[in-house]
Structures are given as C-alpha cells and as structure tokens.
Amino acid sequence: MKLTKKADYALRAVYHIAQLPEGKLASIGQIAQAQGAPREFLAKILKQLTRVKILRSFQGIHGGYQLAREANKISFLDVVEGVEGPISLNQCCRENLGCCDMYQDCKMRHFWKRQQDSYTSSLANETMDLYVNAETVAKAAV
Amino acid sequence: MKLTKKADYALRAVYHIAQLPEGKLASIGQIAQAQGAPREFLAKILKQLTRVKILRSFQGIHGGYQLAREANKISFLDVVEGVEGPISLNQCCRENLGCCDMYQDCKMRHFWKRQQDSYTSSLANETMDLYVNAETVAKAAV
Numbered sequence: 449m450k451l452t453k454k455a456d457y458a459l460r461a462v463y464h465i466a467q468l469p470e471g472k473l474a475s476i477g478q479i480a481q482a483q484g485a486p487r488e489f490l491a492k493i494l495k496q497l498t499r500v501k502i503l504r505s506f507q508g509i510h511g512g513y514q515l516a517r518e519a520n521k522i523s524f525l526d527v528v529e530g531v532e533g534p535i536s537l538n539q540c541c542r543e544n545l546g547c548c549d550m551y552q553d554c555k556m557r558h559f560w561k562r563q564q565d566s567y568t569s570s571l572a573n574e575t576m577d578l579y580v581n582a583e584t585v586a587k588a589a590v
Numbered sequence: 591m592k593l594t595k596k597a598d599y600a601l602r603a604v605y606h607i608a609q610l611p612e613g614k615l616a617s618i619g620q621i622a623q624a625q626g627a628p629r630e631f632l633a634k635i636l637k638q639l640t641r642v643k644i645l646r647s648f649q650g651i652h653g654g655y656q657l658a659r660e661a662n663k664i665s666f667l668d669v670v671e672g673v674e675g676p677i678s679l680n681q682c683c684r685e686n687l688g689c690c691d692m693y694q695d696c697k698m699r700h701f702w703k704r705q706q707d708s709y710t711s712s713l714a715n716e717t718m719d720l721y722v723n724a725e726t727v728a729k730a731a732v
Contacts, residue, residue: 449593449670449709451680451702463698484692524701528591538593550626556605559666559716560593566708567591574701 449537451528457485458493458531459524462502466519466576473512493531500530518577525571535571537564591679593670599627600635600673601666604644608661608718615654635673642672660719667713677713679706 460483465474476494480487494513497503504516515522529535536542538560548554602625607616618636622629636655639645646658657664671677678684680702690696 449591449597449674449677449679451591455591456680459698460692484690532591535591537591538598548626550602555720556601559712559720563709563712566712567705570701570705570708578697578701 452532454489454493454531455528457483457490458497458527460485461490461494461513462497462515462522462527462576465503465513465515466522468514471514473506473510473514475512479513496531497527500526502526502530515576520575520577522576523572524574524576525568527576528571535564535568537567594674596631596635596673597670599625599632600639600669602627603632603636603655604639604657604664604669604718607645607655607657608664610656613656615648615652615656617654621655638673639669642668644668644672657718662717662719664718665714666716666718667710669718670713677706677710679709 461479464479464482468474476487476491480490494503498505501516502522503513505513539548540557540560603621606621606624610616618629618633622632636645640647643658644664645655647655681690682699682702
C-alpha cells in the first residue's frame with residue numbers, strides 16, 4: 449500500500465503550479481526540474497490533469513500550465529483520482545458485489561470500507577492552498 | 591494506492607486459520623480453496639508468516655498451519671508488515687531525510703505523515719479476533 453509515483457508527481461506538479469504568482473505559467477521543463485520528475489512521464493500526467501480540468505494548458509513558445517480553478521477549489525482527492533481513477537484501497541471498497549467471491553461473508557471488508565472512507569475524506573479535505581495557508585500562518589507567527 | 595495482493599492473501603489466510611476450532615490445522619490446499627488464492631503464491635506467503643512468528647507450521651501428511659499466538663494478539667498491522675515490511679504510504683513517511691530531494695521544503699509531507707500515522711494505527715488496533723467478536727455480538731443479538 450503506497451501512493452503511486454503517478455499520483456505523487458501529479459500532486460507535486462499541481463503544488464508547484466499553485467505556488468506561482470498570478471498569471472504566470474509553468475513549463476513542463478520547469479516543473480520536471482523543480483520537482484525531480486522524469487519529463488516524459490510528467491508530460492503525460494500534465495496532459496491528464498488538463499483533461500480532467502485541474503490544469504489549463506497554453507500552447508506556444510511562452511506557453512505552459514496554470515491551474516484551471518483556484519487552489520482552494522482543488523483537493524488532493526481531485527488530483528489523485530484525476531490521474532488514477534476512483535480510489536479503492538481493496539477490491540471490495542467500492543461496494544461492487546461481483547468484485548470478490550468472498551464478498552457476502554467476509555467480515556474484513558467492513559474494516560476496509562472504514563479505511564477507504566477515512567482516507568478519501570482526508571484527501572478531499574486537503575486542498576492545494578494548504579501551502580498558502582501554511583505560509584500565512586508562519587508569517588503571522590513571526 | 592491499494593492493498594497489495596500479497597497482503598490481502600496474507601490477511602485472508604490468517605483470517606481463515608483464526609476461525610478454525612482449537613487445535614485444528616489448515617493445509618495450504620484448504621486455505622487456497624476457501625480464500626480463492628493461487629496455491630504457489632499462498633505457499634510463499636504462509637512461509638513468510640511462519641518466519642515472522644504469526645503462524646506455526648507442522649510437517650507431515652496431517653500437517654498444516656495454525657496461529658502462533660492468540661488471534662487477539664495478532665493485529666492487521668502484524669500481518670501486513672509481516673509480508674510487506676514496514677508500511678510507508680509515501681517515500682517520506684518514515685522520516686528518512688535522504689529519501690527525497692524535496693524533503694526539507696516540502697509541505698505536503700506533513701499531510702502524508704498524518705495519513706501514515708492514522709492508517710498504521712487503524713491496522714494496529716484491528717486484531718484477528720474481530721470475527722470472533724463479531725460473531726459473539728451477532729449471537730447475543732439473536
């Protein structure tokens with residue numbers, strides 16, 4: 449059980465873009481370098497994040513990526529599911545009766561359902577302005 | 591992010607054995623059939639669970655596996671880490687400074703650390719007598 453590389457890079461990319469000054473775009477190369485992500489893999493991830501309307505892409509020599517909506521409207525869940533599809537910690541977590549021969553009698557699935565609910569709700573409650581907030585708090589404390 | 595097949599089968603196998611009448615052993619074939627697990631893969635998992643002292647194995651024609659200690663002394667965490675090694679939801683979750691170039695400045699890792707703590711503590715608090723308890727409760731309610 450581990451966050452996939454794909455989801456990790458997707459979060460890093462959106463994190464990177466969320467920190468840019470308003471109106472500024474980030475190129476694939478800039479994100480790849482800043483976040484230590486392989487360029488080809490990152491390009492596919494950025495395309496997918498654009499398709500699910502988390503990012504907006506601009507063509508041309510001064511093109512690049514920016515957020516498609518405000519950072520506080522983009523949750524970790526949006527980003528992870530945007531590149532991975534619906535999260536399912538175990539095969540039975542999305543209440544699909546045909547998923548497993550043991551489904552009807554297995555008592556373990558209630559545990560997994562609770563983990564699934566808790567994890568997805570944590571991801572849904574964390575938004576990409578976390579950093580803005582963290583910095584505001586840090587500045588206020590100085 | 592998904593429970594691995596290995597950890598899933600390990601939990602199912604321990605679950606199966608925990609439900610046996612006292613003193614009874616389960617063979618690889620019986621567990622494989624009851625839990626829908628591939629026999630060869632399961633054999634390796636059972637060997638590993640024996641090595642980490644969750645199961646005890648008995649050789650011979652009437653041999654098989656039983657729990658090495660009471661079901662309420664075996665947590666989901668024991669079983670999952672017994673076959674997977676220490677859980678780490680993301681590369682930074684085990685506080686390894688050298689794990690990632692971004693470690694020092696990344697604010698996302700605090701989120702992953704919280705998820706890691708919450709998930710491992712849930713796994714640690716769920717023990718393999720869950721089923722015994724669930725059945726006792728169900729019987730008491732009849």
